[in-house]
Amino acid sequence: MLSQIEGSQAVATAVQLCRPEVISAYPISPQTHIVEALSDRVRTGALQHCEYLMVESEFGALSACIGASGAGARSYTATSSQGLLFMAEALFNASGMGLPIVMTVANRAIGAPINIWNDHSDSMSMRDSGWIQLHAQSNQEAVDLHIQAFRLAETLSVPVMVCMDGFILTHAFEQVDLPTQEQVDAFLPRFVPQQVLDPDEPVTIGAMVGPEAFAEVKYLMHATQVAALDEIPRIAEEFADTFGRRSGGLVRPYRLDDPDGPAETVVVALGSVLGTIEEVVDAMREEGVSVGALAISCFRPWPLEEVREALRGAKRVVVVEKAFAVGAGGIVGQNVRLALSGLPTEVYDVVAGLGGRPITQASLRGLFTDVVEARMDSRRLHFLDLDVALVERELARSRQGIRTGPHAENMLRDLGTVASGSM
Amino acid sequence: MFAVRIHGRGGQGAVTAAEMLSVAAFDEGRHAQAFPTFGSERTGAPVVSFCRIDDRPIRLREPISHPDALIVQDPTLLHQVNLFAGLKPDGYLLVNTSKTLEDLGLAELVGTLDVRRVATVPATELAREHLGRPLPNAALLGGFAALTGEVSLRAVSDAIRARFAGAVGDGNVRAAEAAYDHVAHGLGAQGLGATSGGRTTDA
Amino acid sequence: MAYQEVKLYQVGTSVVGNRLLDPERRTVQARMGRSNALTSGHRACQGCGEALGARYVLDAAMRATGGNMVAVNSTGCLEVFSTPYPESSWQLPWLHSLFGNGPAVASGVAAALKAKGREDIRVVGQAGDGGTVDIGFGCLSGMFERNDDVLFVCYDNQGYMNTGVQRSSATPPAARTANTKALGAEPGNVFGQGKNVPRIAMAHEIPYVATATVADLHDLEYKVEKAMTFHGARYLHVLVPCPLGWGASSADTIRVARLAKESGLFPVFEAERGEVTAVSRIRRQVPVEDYLRLQKRYAHLFGEHPRPDIVARLQEEAERNIARYGLLTAGPAEGEDPS
Numbered sequence: 014m015l016s017q018i019e020g021s022q023a024v025a026t027a028v029q030l031c032r033p034e035v036i037s038a039y040p041i042s043p044q045t046h047i048v049e050a051l052s053d054r055v056r057t058g059a060l061q062h063c064e065y066l067m068v069e070s071e072f073g074a075l076s077a078c079i080g081a082s083g084a085g086a087r088s089y090t091a092t093s094s095q096g097l098l099f100m101a102e103a104l105f106n107a108s109g110m111g112l113p114i115v116m117t118v119a120n121r122a123i124g125a126p127i128n129i130w131n132d133h134s135d136s137m138s139m140r141d142s143g144w145i146q147l148h149a150q151s152n153q154e155a156v157d158l159h160i161q162a163f164r165l166a167e168t169l170s171v172p173v174m175v176c177m178d179g180f181i182l183t184h185a186f187e188q189v190d191l192p193t194q195e196q197v198d199a200f201l202p203r204f205v206p207q208q209v210l211d212p213d214e215p216v217t218i219g220a221m222v223g224p225e226a227f228a229e230v231k232y233l234m235h236a237t238q239v240a241a242l243d244e245i246p247r248i249a250e251e252f253a254d255t256f257g258r259r260s261g262g263l264v265r266p267y268r269l270d271d272p273d274g275p276a277e278t279v280v281v282a283l284g285s286v287l288g289t290i291e292e293v294v295d296a297m298r299e300e301g302v303s304v305g306a307l308a309i310s311c312f313r314p315w316p317l318e319e320v321r322e323a324l325r326g327a328k329r330v331v332v333v334e335k336a337f338a339v340g341a342g343g344i345v346g347q348n349v350r351l352a353l354s355g356l357p358t359e360v361y362d363v364v365a366g367l368g369g370r371p372i373t374q375a376s377l378r379g380l381f382t383d384v385v386e387a388r389m390d391s392r393r394l395h396f397l398d399l400d401v402a403l404v405e406r407e408l409a410r411s412r413q414g415i416r417t418g419p420h421a422e423n424m425l426r427d428l429g430t431v432a433s434g435s436m
Numbered sequence: 437m438f439a440v441r442i443h444g445r446g447g448q449g450a451v452t453a454a455e456m457l458s459v460a461a462f463d464e465g466r467h468a469q470a471f472p473t474f475g476s477e478r479t480g481a482p483v484v485s486f487c488r489i490d491d492r493p494i495r496l497r498e499p500i501s502h503p504d505a506l507i508v509q510d511p512t513l514l515h516q517v518n519l520f521a522g523l524k525p526d527g528y529l530l531v532n533t534s535k536t537l538e539d540l541g542l543a544e545l546v547g548t549l550d551v552r553r554v555a556t557v558p559a560t561e562l563a564r565e566h567l568g569r570p571l572p573n574a575a576l577l578g579g580f581a582a583l584t585g586e587v588s589l590r591a592v593s594d595a596i597r598a599r600f601a602g603a604v605g606d607g608n609v610r611a612a613e614a615a616y617d618h619v620a621h622g623l624g625a626q627g628l629g630a631t632s633g634g635r636t637t638d639a
Numbered sequence: 640m641a642y643q644e645v646k647l648y649q650v651g652t653s654v655v656g657n658r659l660l661d662p663e664r665r666t667v668q669a670r671m672g673r674s675n676a677l678t679s680g681h682r683a684c685q686g687c688g689e690a691l692g693a694r695y696v697l698d699a700a701m702r703a704t705g706g707n708m709v710a711v712n713s714t715g716c717l718e719v720f721s722t723p724y725p726e727s728s729w730q731l732p733w734l735h736s737l738f739g740n741g742p743a744v745a746s747g748v749a750a751a752l753k754a755k756g757r758e759d760i761r762v763v764g765q766a767g768d769g770g771t772v773d774i775g776f777g778c779l780s781g782m783f784e785r786n787d788d789v790l791f792v793c794y795d796n797q798g799y800m801n802t803g804v805q806r807s808s809a810t811p812p813a814a815r816t817a818n819t820k821a822l823g824a825e826p827g828n829v830f831g832q833g834k835n836v837p838r839i840a841m842a843h844e845i846p847y848v849a850t851a852t853v854a855d856l857h858d859l860e861y862k863v864e865k866a867m868t869f870h871g872a873r874y875l876h877v878l879v880p881c882p883l884g885w886g887a888s889s890a891d892t893i894r895v896a897r898l899a900k901e902s903g904l905f906p907v908f909e910a911e912r913g914e915v916t917a918v919s920r921i922r923r924q925v926p927v928e929d930y931l932r933l934q935k936r937y938a939h940l941f942g943e944h945p946r947p948d949i950v951a952r953l954q955e956e957a958e959r960n961i962a963r964y965g966l967l968t969a970g971p972a973e974g975e976d977p978s
Binding site for chain 1: 454455458459462463467468469470471472493494495496497498499501
């Protein structure tokens with residue numbers, strides 16, 4: 014049913030329709046509306062046979078899910094940013110034990126400096142945790158991915174995080190087609206756990222494994238994620254058949270194979286920024302520029318073959334990402350370069366949107382034009398819309414001597430945001 | 437695409453206004469996207485919210501830098517924040533005030549706009565009168581409907597009732613209707629006998 | 640349940656196998672049919688108080704629940720020595736997650752069972768003092784506050800033994816550990832505020848809180864079975880000497896535990912909803928010195944440079960406990976087995 018609702022409400026509905034049995038929740042901006050909505054639905058009885066635990070920290074939240082999943086219950090939680098880090102230990106624990114927990118990550122920047130706005134540094138920091146990472150481009154896709162996530166998690170016995178841009182998607186009102194309970198029940202069968210705590214058949218879960226077998230256990234985790242590369246498209250296909258629309262999958266090309274000709278320049282990105290990117294691609298195509306886009310829908314496991322296949326015809330690839338590896342470079346960019354190794358493609362790593370800085374059509378247009386007209390150096394990491402003068406003033410201050418004060422505060426003063434009281 | 441930017445302060449319902457506007461547009465079969473600039477929940481702090489309306493699915497995610505319409509919920513913001521940045525020359529301006537725009541020091545700005553697309557409405561007073569509380573957001577949507585014709589008053593009223601139940605919904609709808617009348621009948625015009633532009637209006 | 644031949648020894652006290660007791664009053668450990676939830680083959684040190692405590696507690700819990708229960712274990716000695724890959728000593732459903740989240744995981748299990756309409760299956764969470772009093776404290780308090788239906792058991796050997804005997808906030812003052820050595824002006828652990836988790840549990844006013852030691856099996860089993868008659872959050876704090884960490888003889892584990900109680904340093908009591916309901920009296924008070932001298936972790940108080948001042952402070956602490964809980968009040972206390 015078509016509805017005009019807030020992204021968080023839509024996701025809460027999607028989770029509700031998946032019939033979770035245990036939800037544990039600890040609030041953090043910008044995930045709060047999701048967990049609040051789910052609390053309401055449990056209270057009113059809209060969501061039945063579900064225990065809602067109000068835990069004392071994110072660490073408690075995921076830990077409770079671990080216990081619940083171990084006891085055979087379909088379990089769910091949601092978090093962002095600092096909260097994701099606070100449960101980091103539990104993330105690895107859950108994936109190591111093969112517990113099919115589903116979690117929404119409302120992507121938000123990680124401090125210091127503290128920042129509540131969107132970027133991808135949180136989920137990127139946990140890319141090696143053994144969780145499957147799916148990224149939603151719109152609220153419709155966020156709804157659809159949660160439903161697919163439970164199915165995927167329980168099929169492979171691996172936890173799945175569904176990433177959606179905090180505020181930009183969670184707090185946006187837009188049109189969403191909400192499925193019916195019947196549709197979801199047909200798609201998502203009852204949870205049959207691979208392992209369960211049962212007094213009638215006692216098992217020991219969580220034993221210590223030494224050097225003689227640890228590598229093999231980890232190898233199996235890797236193999237499971239690699240198996241997801243087949244399972245994810247299969248599930249997306251079945252989803253399309255059941256619900257009548259395409260969502261999810263590994264990658265999604267946009268105008269790579271146009272009637273005007275294959276895209277010579279391809280922009281690669283994750284999440285909601287793809288909407289803006291598609292608008293810019295259309296505008297530039299209008300003017301005869303050979304450009305297209307590739308959405309990465311599944312970041313972990315990394316769909317290397319699919320990315321290589323999609324980008325094989327491109328001369329230039331511009332990776333626009335909302336996080337980066339401090340001291341090393343792009344993150345998605347590194348993965349893309351890996352996929353393209355051996356090919357002569359020029360890859361440009363561009364960091365944009367950090368800490369919630371809007372990524373505008375104008376900026377992207379300028380960026381793509383610079384790339385197409387060969388004004389960018391592909392060997393360097395680029396920061397879109399960086400206030401270079403501000404950075405230089407701060408560096409000059411630092412060079413002046415000891416006790417120059419915290420960088421963040423100095424720069425805010427420089428921008429006039431501290432003194433003016435407009436914060 | 438029609439882009440609306442709403443300026444207010446935390447606690448005045450600027451975010452809800454954008455959301456209700458998007459619901460009104462959706463109810464009339466159009467695509468709409470509403471979102472705020474985000475910040476920690478703080479009463480009194482400047483808030484900006486956005487609403488895009490289009491006949492095609494909306495993909496853009498950036499804040500609205502070139503609005504087709506600007507709604508100013510709180511005139512105390514006028515000289516503190518650059519509210520008017522990017523407003524198109526043929527854009528609409530609706531200001532919540534019982535004063536004239538001249539009194540507010542905006543004569544020069546109004547001079548750059550199409551006067552038929554500029555209006556004031558004493559939304560806070562209307563809200564106090566019909567709702568009993570000085571919350572101008574719903575009333576302003578009524579004024580917006582009259583000024584731009586981008587959504588009908590009917591759709592606005594339905595959206596208000598969907599958000600606010602019972603007496604609160606009724607009160608807000610009455611305030612919206614009063615604001616609609618105020619703008620539609622040129623009472624908010626700058627003394628030039630303006631009528632509303634754009635699409636057909638509907639009571 | 641597997642058939643296991645069990646040898647019983649009469650030791651002339653109210654411990655295992657007193658053959659003068661009616662069969663119904665014998666301990667679970669004294670019965671052939673005990674579940675042996677923690678079975679033999681685990682890798683605990685000789686004389687490990689925690690292995691003893693865990694077996695006592697879980698067999699009693701299994702009896703009380705008819706075998707319908709799940710155990711959640713935090714990281715620590717017990718978890719490590721009971722599950723040396725590829726073997727496990729556990730004969731009940733058992734889940735180990737992390738060090739700091741035992742109580743939260745147990746809460747999650749309880750929630751799952753409730754959601755599935757299987758509240759007949761009971762949940763026991765267990766951890767050492769580290770996982771309860773320190774790193775697991777936040778989760779523990781959360782579990783108490785929500786009154787989740789979990790019996791949480793702390794096996795308190797007063798230090799992080801699994802990692803090499805470092806101090807925890809349950810380590811008593813003056814005790815030597817690897818990072819509170821007998822060096823400097825204040826040898827051994829500092830005299831801080833301490834962290835009395837049984838009293839903190841009482842402050843949460845949960846249905847049932849009790850302390851016990853491995854020296855009194857009847858008392859410990861009684862408390863486990865009693866705890867299982869309640870629903871909601873329950874907490875049991877069991878003193879379990881660690882021969883290695885305490886520097887005591889492995890043959891002295893039960894003796895040391897008894898002296899901890901008889902000196903007044905470890906009060907044994909029960910509480911419900913924040914009020915003490917019963918106290919296990921000291922039978923024959925001993926000076927703290929009798930208890931301390933059995934453990935090398937206190938050797939520095941008596942050696943070349945004796946510290947009678949510190950011993951006196953510890954004696955004061957014991958006297959405070961005795962006064963506070965009425966540990967020497969005349970008359971048998973409720974729940975105490977007079978035999």
